[in-house]
Every structure is written in structure tokens, then in C-alpha cells.
Amino acid sequence: MTRKLLAEFCASLLLLAVVIGSGVMAERLAGGNLAIALLANTAATMAALYVLIELFGPVSGAHMNPAVSLAMALRGELPWNAFAPYLLAQLAGAACGAWLVHAMFDLPVLQWSQHARHGGGQWLAEIVATAGLLLIVLRAPSSRVAALVACWIGAGYWFTSSTAFANPAAAFGRMFSDSFAGIAPADVPGFVLAELVGMALALGLHRALGIGAASTQASGARA
Template sequence: MSHTPLTTGHRLFAEGLGTCALLCAVIGSGIMAERLAGGNLALALLANTLATVFALYVLIELLGPVSGAHFNPAVSTVLAARGQLPWRVLPGYVAVQLLGAVAGAWLAHAMFGMELLQWSGKLRGGWHNEAAGGGPGQWLAETVATAGLILVVLRAPSTRAAALVASYIGAAYWFTASTSFANPAAVLGRMFSDSFAGIAPASAPGFVLAQGLGAALGVGLHRGLGRFSPATSA
């Protein structure tokens, strides 16, 4: 049985499609959860978490063999810096991830009968909502969430990457104050949705800067733990 060789076009399509599907799952499940939870935010977050975990696992298993299933500019940049992704391909990966994230938000809105074009009014992080549990703690949370994600990506055995990444993100939804965006593309997509999972544009720069710092910290933690071969790990 012959197989069509994978091209850069295939990889870019997989990254864009996967990021679109991921953000559609995140935002769509948030909309559904908020409508059905009757004001119970803990229940809504739990439903949002479970949908995200399941979708992320499926997407990594399905698209990982095609593109690596990054769906995240921070992950792609780290892997390019480590020589695991050609630098010439990185701009394309980041572009389709960002476009896919916005498309995912619009797709979720269309399915739930909402206006396609909207901006989120949900302030997160910064000093403006410190009394509501925000403040610099959310920036710290995004740093921690992204550092942990990068550490998992770099050290997960290839056969367990989908389960480990999805499990980590599910846990980080709850143990971080920011609900673990850990992804600049996710920040962009959520900016375009005034829903449960949204983030106001004014809050986005702090999140992205924290994610960049977290990515660098994750690489440092990986190096600090010593040499590691995912293929031979127990």
C-alpha cells in the first residue's frame, strides 16, 4: 500500500486544522457549559475542562503524525530552537496556528447562533481586577502553566505524549489562577469571543509575555533535569 509523502503544506494544514478544532472545543464547550450550569461556575469550568482534555487528546493522536500537533506558537518556537522544527517552517506554523485559533472561535459562535465577530470583555490578570482574584497572580499562573506544558512536551515519551499533555492541561485548568491558557494562539482566539472562555484584549499582552517567560523556564527545567531519551524511557 503506497502512502503520499507528507509535504510542508500537509503539515501547515494539520496545524491550522488542529488549532481551529482545539479553540472551537474550548470556546464551544465554555458556551454550552455556561448555558447549562445555571450560574454554577465550578460546574461550568469542570465541563469546559473535560471537553478540552478529550479534544486535545484526540487531536494530538490524530494530527501528531502529520505535523507534531503543536497547536501553539510557544511550543513550535521552542522546538525550532532545539532543532526539532526547521526555522524556515516556523513562520508558517505560527501563522496557521493564529488563523486557526480565530477560525475556531468563529466556528463555535456559528454553531451556537452567536454573532461571529465580537471582542471579549472579560478582564483577566493585571492590576485592574486584583480584587476579583486577578492581579499579578494570573501572570504568574500563566508562567507556571506554560513552563509545565513545555516540560511535558520535551520529556513525554512519544507514545504517551497525547495523554500526558492533555492530562497536564486538564489539571492546570484547576491548579492555576489563569485556568492555563499556556498558548499565545489560544489567547488570540479567546480575544474574539465574549463568552465563558474569553479574554479581553487589554489582558492579552500580559498573558503572552508570561507565556514567553514560562516557555523559557520550561526549557531551563528540562535542561536542569539532565539528559533524557523519550524513546527509551520507562
Template sequence: MHSLTRRACAELLGTGLLLAVVIGSGIMAERLAGGNVAIALLANALATVGGLYVLIEVFGPVSGAHFNPAVSGVMVALGRLSRADLATYVGAQLLGAACGAWLAHGMFDLPLLQLAARTRSSPGQWLAEGVATFGLLLVILRAPPSRTPAAVAAYIGAAYWFTASTSFANPAAVAGRMLSDSFAGIAPSSAPAFIAAEVAGAALAVAAHRWLLPPEPGSAKPSSTQHHE
């Protein structure tokens, strides 16, 4: 087991690079798309899919590659991360998200310190964030471990397009994107409802995962003696 310091550094670096990918690709896409929002979103989504897959592969063996307070909270609930480590993980993720936003701004010669002005506030978007986070956590919890990086990246790529919110699915991502007045940004006034929806989606995913778990051997008897082939 890696030390907590090493794992926290992995979470900080991974989350920071993830936000740099999300925000930086959004800035580049908006500059090159000529006002075509669909093309900009497609470019943003493709960059995020590739970046997320690589980052999970790189940092997964060190920290589990959570990059997301909702994921870390669920791992505590399932006994896969200690409660004592949760604050360190979340702190590293939030700091990493802020650093990732500033890094993206620096690469594109933008002011480092910004606040987003893009309002994302409607019942549909709140529902979308709950759905996006529910699906993400269910993929993380149910996918075969060897396929988790690809499954998570593929799900996020799809959720960019099938959710009205473009699938933040991550309170740290909300925090980082709140600090960027760019294509990927979210106004601070919109952030609390997004985070609440993400927490609710994560909690529902834990409930669904537990319900879907097979019964322990010998803990239940079949309700019928019939066999189906």
C-alpha cells in the first residue's frame, strides 16, 4: 500500500491534469470551431475521453485514480477507503482541480484567476447531473477491474452527449470549472445545485450496486426448484 502522501499527490496530479484536459480542450475547441457549438462539444468530449483513460491507467495503481470526491465518498461507504483518508483525498482533488484550471489558462495566455459566468441552472440539468454521476459510479463499481479505465472513459464520452448538463459528474470538476470563464465553465451560483445532484446520484449508485450484488453462498434458497436452460 502506498503512503497517504504518495496517494494524495497522485490524486492532486491526476485531478489537475484532468481539469487541464477538460478546460484546455474546451478553450481550444471554442477557438477553432468557428462558433459551431456541436463541433466544440465533440472535440471537448473526445479529448476528455482520451485524457481520462490515460490518467486512470497511470494513477490507478497508486491512489485508485478517484479524481472525484463523490468516488472517494462512495469508496469510504463501501469500506475501500478509510474515513481518516477521505479529507486528504478530497483536499488533494479540490486543490488539483484549481491548479488544473490555472494551468489551462496559462497555456492559452489567459488571466489565471477567473470566475465563470456561464449559468447552468434548470431542473433538467440537475436531473442530468444526478443521472451522470449515478451512471459513472455504477460503471466504476460494476465494471471488471481490468476494463474500468476504458469503461469509465467511454461512459463519460457518451454522457457528454446524452445528458443536458454535459456530465460534470464530479464535485471537484465543478469547483475547477467554476474558476474558468471558458467553454467548460460553470457560474458559482450554479455550482451548489450541481454538487447536490452529484451527491444524490452517487448515493443512489451505492444503493443500486448493493441491490445488484449476488447473495452470499448459502444465504438464500431458490424460490423455485425449476431449472431454466
């Protein structure tokens, strides 16, 4: 279990470091062009998701995402007594990823995001993004999970109004960074609730669609 928790902590830390760090770098280099900044943020996140799932999947499943861990626990694929430790490792890793970025870019390490992200459209977007992510986790062949998760989240950056966090740990970690990728703490609960609704929807759809190739090596999220 110790190795699995270390893997979840490291994977979550590195995921948030990439999401937030690429946002900081993109914002500095894009000269105010938000489309270019988002494109750079998207590309970095997609690459990181693929690498992290391939690297840490064989150890812990590379969930990096409490919604994925909860879905696996509900399905009996993750012991319930492992869920809380997984959750804590993911949240701790996400926060540390934000702080690591601040240290690397000579920013104040401790800060809160001021970026408001709320409203029915964004919450609906999080439901859609998370449901799609969980369907990939539940139904995709394990050999294709990394690529499919990366592609789905990359697409979600652009077709959803929320930019597809699809991950409660990502929302948690991003509230500690007042940067391009941040989210105001007051808006985090709405995102988390929407993501849990998306998870529940995916579980229902998976059952309705019938037998599919399930995999516990997955996830992601994102940010």
C-alpha cells in the first residue's frame, strides 16, 4: 500500500505541476493571446497525462483523481479501506504540485486563486467532462487508456466551458495558485459536486451499455 500511495502522491503532484506550470509559462510567453496560452496548456497536459498513466499505472492505477478512486471503490475494484488514503495522497500531491510550480517560477509559494469559475454552464461542462473520462476508465482496453484519457482531456480543454477539470484533486490543487490555471476556493465545491455527478452518470451509462473492457489503470484528470 505504501508504494501505491507514493505513486498516487507523485503522479498527482506532477500532473498539477504540469497543468499549473505550463499555464504560467504560456501566460508569460503568449503576449496576452489567451488562445495560444490555452493551446500550450492543452498540449503540455495531454503529454503529461499519457506519460504519468503509463509510468504510475502499473503501481497504483494512476488514478490521480478522487472521482476515479471512488468509482473503483463502488465497483469493488479498490478496497474501501484504501479509498481514504488514496484521496489524501491525491489531494496532498495536488497541493504540493502547485507549490512546486510557484517555487520554480519564483512566485510566492503560498497564495490563493482569484479566478472565478462558476455558473450552470461550467458545472454542466464538468459533468460532461467527468462522465466521458470515467467511461474511458471503465470501458477502454488497458493498453489504450493513457492515450484515450489524454485525447479526451485535450479535447475537453476546448469544447467545454470549464476547460474540463474532471478531477476533484485538480480543482483542489488549482485553488492554491493565482495563475492562468487557478480556480477561486469558493468555486471549488461546485466543480467537485458536478464532477461527482458526472462520475455517477458514467457508472449508470456503463451498466446500461453492457459488458465492456474495464480497466483500473487510468485516470487522470486533470486539471
